[in-house]
Amino acid sequence: MAGPFRLAPQEVQGHIPTWGFGRQTKVIVDCKADGNFEMTAGGSATEVNALRLGRNEFERAFGGVELAVKNLTLEDITVTTE
Numbered sequence: 001m002a003g004p005f006r007l008a009p010q011e012v013q014g015h016i017p018t019w020g021f022g023r024q025t026k027v028i029v030d031c032k033a034d035g036n037f038e039m040t041a042g043g044s045a046t047e048v049n050a051l052r053l054g055r056n057e058f059e060r061a062f063g064g065v066e067l068a069v070k071n072l073t074l075e076d077i078t079v080t081t082e
């Protein structure tokens with residue numbers, strides 16, 4: 001759907017499209033070290049998720065609003081949505 005987006009530590013990527021109602025968006029985060037990242041969709045509360053070395057997948061029903069992600073790890077991450 002969108003990406004890949006490469007984010008340095010503390011970098012934010014916004015305006016990531018998501019699927020509309022009735023369909024989940026898969027957020028794929030590839031990272032080189034354990035850590036956390038934030039996801040915020042529209043006006044919803046920010047969600048902090050743990051990341052493990054390698055590929056991490058999260059599926060959410062964002063309802064078509066744009067997604068923003070923030071890298072809280074100490075290494076670059078790559079974010080893609082499907």
